[in-house]
Every structure is written in C-alpha cells, then in structure tokens.
Amino acid sequence: xxxxxxxxxxxxxxxxxxxxxxxxxxxxxxxxxxxxxxxxxxxxxxxxxxxxxxxxxxxxxxxxxxxxxxxxxxxxxxxxxxxxxxxxxxxxxxxxxxxxxxxxxxxxxxxxxxxxxxxxxxxxxxxxxxxxxxxxxxxxxxxxxxxxxxxxxxxxxxxxxxxxxxxxxxxxxxxxxxxxxxxxxxxxxxxxxxxxxxxxxxxxxxxxxxxxxxxxxxxxxxxxxxxxxxxxxxxxxxxxxxxxxxxxxxxxxxxxxxxxxxxxxxxxxxxxxxxxxxx
Amino acid sequence: xxxxxxxxxxxxxxxxxxxxxxxxxxxxxxxxxxxxxxxxxxxxxxxxxxxxxxxxxxxxxxxxxxxxxxxxxxxxxxxxxxxxxxxxxxxxxxxxxxxxxxxxxxxxxxxxxxxxxxxxxxxxxxxxxxxxxxxxxxxxxxxxxxxxxxxxxxxxxxxxxxxxxxxxxxxxxxxxxxxxxxxxxxxxxxxxxxxxxxxxxxxxxxxxxxxxxxxxxxxxxxxxxxxxxxxxxxxxxxxxxxxxxxxxxxxxxxxxxxxxxxxxxxxxxxxxxxxxxxxxxxxxxxxxxxxxxxxxxxxxxxxxxxxxxxxxxxxxxxxxxxxxxxxxxxxxxxxxxxxxxx
Amino acid sequence: xxxxxxxxxxxxxxxxxxxxxxxxxxxxxxxxxxxxxxxxxxxxxxxxxxxxxxxxxxxxxxxxxxxxxxxxxxxxxxxxxxxxxxxxxxxxxxxxxxxxxxxxxxxxxxxxxxxxxxxxxxxxxxxxxxxxxxxxxxxxxxxxxxxxxxxxxxxxxxxxxxxxxxxxxxxxxxxxxxxxxxxxxxxxxxxxxxxxxxxxxxxxxxxxxxxxxxxxxxxxxxxxxxxxxxxxxxxxxxxxxxxxxxxxxxxxxxxxxxxxxxxxxxxxxxxxxxxxxxxxxxxxxxxxxxxxxxxxxxxxxxxxxxxxxxxxxxxxxxxxxxxxxxxxxxxxxxxxxx
Numbered sequence: 001x002x003x004x005x006x007x008x009x010x011x012x013x014x015x016x017x018x019x020x021x022x023x024x025x026x027x028x029x030x031x032x033x034x035x036x037x038x039x040x041x042x043x044x045x046x047x048x049x050x051x052x053x054x055x056x057x058x059x060x061x062x063x064x065x066x067x068x069x070x071x072x073x074x075x076x077x078x079x080x081x082x083x084x085x086x087x088x089x090x091x092x093x094x095x096x097x098x099x100x101x102x103x104x105x106x107x108x109x110x111x112x113x114x115x116x117x118x119x120x121x122x123x124x125x126x127x128x129x130x131x132x133x134x135x136x137x138x139x140x141x142x143x144x145x146x147x148x149x150x151x152x153x154x155x156x157x158x159x160x161x162x163x164x165x166x167x168x169x170x171x172x173x174x175x176x177x178x179x180x181x182x183x184x185x186x187x188x189x190x191x192x193x194x195x196x197x198x199x200x201x202x203x204x205x206x207x208x209x210x211x212x213x214x215x216x217x218x219x220x221x222x223x224x225x226x227x228x229x230x231x232x233x234x235x236x237x238x239x240x241x242x243x244x245x246x247x248x249x250x251x252x253x254x255x256x257x258x259x260x261x262x263x264x265x266x267x268x269x270x271x272x273x274x275x276x277x278x279x
Numbered sequence: 280x281x282x283x284x285x286x287x288x289x290x291x292x293x294x295x296x297x298x299x300x301x302x303x304x305x306x307x308x309x310x311x312x313x314x315x316x317x318x319x320x321x322x323x324x325x326x327x328x329x330x331x332x333x334x335x336x337x338x339x340x341x342x343x344x345x346x347x348x349x350x351x352x353x354x355x356x357x358x359x360x361x362x363x364x365x366x367x368x369x370x371x372x373x374x375x376x377x378x379x380x381x382x383x384x385x386x387x388x389x390x391x392x393x394x395x396x397x398x399x400x401x402x403x404x405x406x407x408x409x410x411x412x413x414x415x416x417x418x419x420x421x422x423x424x425x426x427x428x429x430x431x432x433x434x435x436x437x438x439x440x441x442x443x444x445x446x447x448x449x450x451x452x453x454x455x456x457x458x459x460x461x462x463x464x465x466x467x468x469x470x471x472x473x474x475x476x477x478x479x480x481x482x483x484x485x486x487x488x489x490x491x492x493x494x495x496x497x498x499x500x501x502x503x504x505x506x507x508x509x510x511x512x513x514x515x516x517x518x519x520x521x522x523x524x525x526x527x528x529x530x531x532x533x534x535x536x537x538x539x540x541x542x543x544x545x546x547x548x549x550x551x552x553x554x555x556x557x558x559x560x561x562x563x564x565x566x567x568x569x570x571x572x573x574x575x576x577x578x579x580x581x582x583x584x585x586x587x588x589x590x591x592x593x594x595x596x597x598x599x600x601x602x603x604x605x606x607x608x609x610x611x612x613x614x615x616x617x618x619x620x621x
Numbered sequence: 622x623x624x625x626x627x628x629x630x631x632x633x634x635x636x637x638x639x640x641x642x643x644x645x646x647x648x649x650x651x652x653x654x655x656x657x658x659x660x661x662x663x664x665x666x667x668x669x670x671x672x673x674x675x676x677x678x679x680x681x682x683x684x685x686x687x688x689x690x691x692x693x694x695x696x697x698x699x700x701x702x703x704x705x706x707x708x709x710x711x712x713x714x715x716x717x718x719x720x721x722x723x724x725x726x727x728x729x730x731x732x733x734x735x736x737x738x739x740x741x742x743x744x745x746x747x748x749x750x751x752x753x754x755x756x757x758x759x760x761x762x763x764x765x766x767x768x769x770x771x772x773x774x775x776x777x778x779x780x781x782x783x784x785x786x787x788x789x790x791x792x793x794x795x796x797x798x799x800x801x802x803x804x805x806x807x808x809x810x811x812x813x814x815x816x817x818x819x820x821x822x823x824x825x826x827x828x829x830x831x832x833x834x835x836x837x838x839x840x841x842x843x844x845x846x847x848x849x850x851x852x853x854x855x856x857x858x859x860x861x862x863x864x865x866x867x868x869x870x871x872x873x874x875x876x877x878x879x880x881x882x883x884x885x886x887x888x889x890x891x892x893x894x895x896x897x898x899x900x901x902x903x904x905x906x907x908x909x910x911x912x913x914x915x916x917x918x919x920x921x922x923x924x925x926x927x928x929x930x931x932x933x934x935x936x937x938x939x940x941x942x943x944x945x946x947x948x949x950x951x952x953x954x955x956x957x958x959x
Binding site: 056080081084 | 867868870
C-alpha cells in the first residue's frame, strides 16, 4: 500500500550552523535505505517535508543539488515547533522526509539562457541547489551567463559563506554578495538587494530571473527587473505557505485556485500577479 | 449479469437490509435519542428514516472520518496504519450528499498520490441514494447543478413508487446493478407506470424549489475579491468550524502527531479555513488575518477555484451550513449579492 | 413583540441621527423568516430592518471584544474606538458587565439597550414539535402571541403550539430575566424569575461523581471539535486558545474523546466566575450537546464557594483573579476533604 503521508527514513549525518545568530542550521541527511536514495530524483527548486515523529513536519526547500552524491542538504531557520525540535537534534538522529514535492525551477525554459539570481536572507537555500547544479561540469554549458546578487542584513547572516567565497572567485559565475549597511570587516558590496540589482543593470536579453527572498525584497526587486526589460513570464519566484500534506489534498496552502505545494512553489510573476495576495 | 431496476415493496425493505448485512455493515439515517437524524449502523429497516429532513451531519464521515490514523511510530520505526477493511452500505443518502462524493474523490484520490484510506473506504462502499420528494425550505440543490433525483455519486437511486407502497430501485453503476441482481428475488419488474410515476415525482420535486440563477457567478466573484461586500456580509460570522464540518463537500484537514513516550501516531483530522490559525505561518505571518478573507476563501474555493480545477462548484445545496450556522449566516445571500453586482 | 421591535428601531434611529453611535448590533429577520439573526447596523436607514422576537437568542456581547481589540497603530493616525450600541437581554447584559470588568469593552463606548425577556424559543424543541405534528422539521415562518407560537410549514400548513413548553430550559430556569444597568430599557414583558430550586444544574450536581463523569463523557462523545461553543461564548475571547496552541500542544487536535473531554473541562473551568449561563454554547452546538449542566455546575460552585454571581456589579473583582489572605487553602493541602 502506497501511503503518501508516510515519510522515507533518513538520518541526520551532519549539522552546520550557518549564521552568527545561530538560528539557521544546515542539516545533511543520509537515506537509511539505498533504494530510497536511488529513487529520490529531484531538481533544484523542489522541496521536501521534513518529518520528526511525535512532533510533526515542515516543508523545507532542498538546498543540495542532485549532482551532490546522494545526500540531501536542508537549511532550516528555527521558527516553530518542528524547526525548533530539528535544531535541538544532533547527528545520528533518525527522522523522515517526504518528497521531492512541488515543481522545480523551470529548467527546460532555462536552457541556453542567461540566468539572473536575486536573493535575500535565508530564502537563498534552493538557489544554492540551482547554482551548484548549473556550475556542475556536466551542466554548465547548458546555460549562458550566470549572475547572482545575494544579500543579507549583515555579513554574519549570509548562508554558505565558504561556497559563496568560492563562487565569487570563479570565472564562470558573477556572484555579488551584499549587506544592508556597512559593517567593520566587510569589504564587499553594501546596499539593499533591489538597489544593487538596479545598479548592476543586468541585461534582460535572453534572460530569466530567479527571485527568492523576503516579501519586502521581492516587492522592490520586481519593478527593477520590469524596468530592465524582463518579461513577467521570465521573472521566476518561489512561494512559501503553511503546509501540511504537501500534495494538494489538505486544502491549506492555496493561493486562489493553485496550491503552493503541488502547483508551485515556483511561479512566474505573470502567474502570481493574477492571484490573490494570500501568501 | 446485473439488473437495471426493480420495484421493492416497502415491507420487504427489512429483507433487503438483512441480505446486505450478510456481507456488509449497513448505515442508514435513524433518529437518535436526542431527536437528531444521523447515519448509524442499522440491523433492520425498523427505524430507518427515508423521508423527512436530511440528516444533521452529512455522511462524509463514513468515508472521511473526523479522526483517522495515518501511521504509527515507535521511536523511529514507522508502520502504516492498516487500510480500513469491511464492506459497507450507505443506505438512504440524499442526492445532494451523494453528489459531493465524486468531488471528494477528485481531491483525495486525485493526482499521483491518492489518499489510500479514503480511497479504500470508497472502494468498499455501496451507495444507495434516496430521492428527495420534499426538499426542505433551506435546500437549493437545483441552484448549483444538482437535483433531488440526482444520481451523481450513487450506485443505486431509490424513489417512492406506487403510492409510496413500494420503492423503485434504479441502478446507476455496475456495482448497483450487481446489488439488484444479487437480490433479484426481492424485486418485481419496474413497469412503465412506475417509470412514468418516477418522472412525475422528480419533476414535482425539482419544481418545488426556487432556483437561484447563478450563471456568471464565478466571473463576478473573481472580479470582486476586493469588494466591501466581503466585510459587510461576514461581520456576524463567529469564526467557528460548523459550516465546514457539517458540509458534505468540505474536506480540508490537519495532520498532527500524538505521542506518549517514544510511541505515537500521526493522525488526519478535520480542519476549517474559517479558523484563524489555518493559514498561520510559524513566523507569525498570516495570509488571511481577517475574518472576511477567510469567509471569502470559503466561497471562492467552492464557487470559483473548484470550477477552475475540477469543473464543478463544490456545493451541493444541502442547506446544512445555513441551518446549523449559529448566527444564520446564509451563503445564498453572499452568492446573490455578488451575482447582482453590475 | 411588534411594539418592542418598533421601540428598538426608533431608539436606534434616534441614536444614529444624534450622532451618538457608530455601530449598532441587534437582530434582523433571518433566512426563511423563521428565526432572527444578528446584524451590524451602521446608519439610521439600516436600523429599519431591526426586529425583536422569541428567536433573538444569540448573545450579542460576543461581538464586542474584537471591536475593541487594540491593534498596533501609526502614531498620529490612531483610530478612535467605535461607539457601539448593543441590544441586550438580561443574560447578554451580564456578559457585557463581565467583559467591561475584564477590560474587553470600555463602558463609555457602549450604549446598552436592555430588553426584558420572556424566554427564547428553543430551536430543537420547536423542531421536535414540528416533527411530531408534521413528520418534518421544516418551518418557513414563525409568529407568536402571548401564549402560543404558530409555525408555517413549506406547504402552507399552520401548526399552533403552546409557547412555554418550547422555551429554552435555561430561560425557563432563568433567575434574572430583566437586564440591570442598561442605558435605555425598552418596555417589554418579562417572565417571572425562577427561584433556583431544582433546576437541571442542581439536579446534575446532586448526582454521584461517577454518574456525572459518565454523563459528561456520553454527552461529549458527540463533539466534533468545531469550537462553535467557544466562538459563541462572549467571555471566550482569547486570541490564542489553549486548545490550538502547539507550543506546547496541551491537547490533541482531533475529536478523540479524551482530548475532547479535556478541551471542554478546561474551557468550562476558564469560565468559572465569568459564565452567565446564557446558553449561547448550547445553542451554537451543531450536535445538540447539552453543555449547560457542566458550565452551570461550575457557576454553581462559584456561587457556593465565593458567594459570587457574575454580571451584576461593575466594581467587584471576579473571584478567580483575586487573592485574599484568608482564602481557603485546604483544597491544596487536603484535597479529599469535603
């Protein structure tokens, strides 16, 4: 009997504290069973429900890329009951995941395009997956120029610090980190993400933009992109909403007639604009 | 080798129920000690109420119970809850309630990952609907595409025949035909008179209801998301879950874990979009913080979103939400107000 | 009742015309004209639909806490609190007093229109009578005279019933049918107050512990956790109810019987010294659960232990939020003594 509510068993392999505030941790999960690992075929942009028995589940974007040898990475901010329990968990803890769920970024449309990534705060997680995926030697030639603007309030709040330092040094991706206000010890860009994008003025020619960030960042970034000439269908966003089943049955995460879990979480701005702002 | 239709004398109803009980539990509307008519297990036709006002709650709980265990865990070891087993008959369900079963199927069994518990109950059930000769004043099935003699969701439709001395059984599905054939000895052939009588009764029942013209409602609703009507028409709503829980078409649910020590269960239970916490994010952000947004969601889900995704409104016109609402908030009033918008 | 309705309409019109109120909460004709329903009126024109009859049973005090809830506001653009008129029976009035005392509604923003009461018709009793008389519960119209209620069925038949047997039990046992402390009291007949001997609550309280528990369990087994009781109760106004928190999760979310029993026990205990026995919870329950013996038992205990009946005195502090040095403590040290 196939029970879509039953999670796949995994074990926490490693826990890494991502930020200075210590409320965002990256969990590396290993599948307990090889056959589960082999069939967990996902693409960047998708999410999974992380399951802690006796506590509950939470939907978290997959931060690892499918090109990263079989373990999964999830970066989780401690916010509520399940994330709190997760943060209190150590490597070796057995738990569950359900997934991959939702639609990924529109990889077919992204073939051959220039990819602009705009992100802020800890919404960057699935974009890590996207960047690692695109930069993988097996995939890099499928995409043209890759540009990323990633911002946080302060340097300590940037995720994946080692990775973004590596990316900033690579010739095959333009990676700009920025912080809101000047801080001692930071010699990188300073400025709010939408302003940095405006200043950078990336070309909209043959380009798609992936935008993931807090609502306020999105609100001010979209006009910048539209002004730069990005079409509404070419601005790609990822939504969050309170979820339970994650498979379009419990009725909770809908935005108008679409469910963030099964019809999203990835939507174009053209689609979102027509939906009620109930997310 | 099925049987399409037949006449059963009312006094033989007991025999039919007994025969069905040989292989299935039979649920039928009976009056309980409180005076409410509800679906309960029956062992005879004695207390079965086929006429009268519809049951207090819809029989959706027979397929989609208020509480259902989805899995059990012990430490990190997980076992799926057993599939519900045992055949059952839902006897005397009204066409309005039966018509919502295909909608529940669409959501709960749809997609690539059907809900196995709901699906199994549907598979294990035989639905024998009782046509409605006297729709109540709060009923409005004909305004939402239904009919008091509708067959959607039913395996068999029963209706009064021969001056109410008999019941005409008409098979709607193969399952229904098999049931009639299996009990052929109880039925006599349904003659032309019986069929004509049924048509007349159906027509009379349909005519007894005033029809609201809801053509074009979806477009008005879609254009009216920001209408002040959402505020003015919902101010008296108490924000309880009665309408959603009592509705045959509502199916939103919660999933929670319950544990004692290291053992526990993950359960599915009814939930309602009218509760403020339904959409509350862990961060504290609530996409529907106001009551009017939540009632708007209810109406939009049933009369707009469902039309887009399932091709039908998710309202059977049973009228229970109006009857049972503690403050008599009438969904028909909301529909009419939007329909009348220029 | 027509006179009472006219008086309410006239008073409402005057209040709006004099600019004394922003909002009036009263009753209007409901669906199918067999019962009244709450209505929010914001103008003199809107007041013309106000009505009053024996189906005006909702406790309108329930709407006040959310009207006066203080939300964060922009400095310099603070919203003034609304001036609200409320139509109130005696039980509703007592809820209003409880809310005022608990700072959920400022007295100076309220104009309370008191209506002496003869008792409200119990919808379930009416349905049972209709079922006996006609085989169906459907009613399309209801009219009343001093001693009788006349119901019209969908096919036009008129069923005349004696009024008193149809009145809610809580109303028949009501000890305070005339509101006290209203700003204006409409002239209306009221029923003689019951003397409080031998009502359903007292009878329940006299039963043995095990019997009461069994009765409670049986009654609550019908609960589907719709929270209508909580939402209809004027003194249940917590924006975050213990039943729905998950940090910690005090009770399970489903209709599992032990969780459900605990929900009701805790909710009713939270009403101790605050519940005015208005029966809003009983009427709201879609499953016909009779919560009155349980809520009433708590109210009875508060009367006996603290000599306090809520809803009359704006000054006296509710006993369960006050502490006196000579309060009993033996219930802690010797819990099994009488």
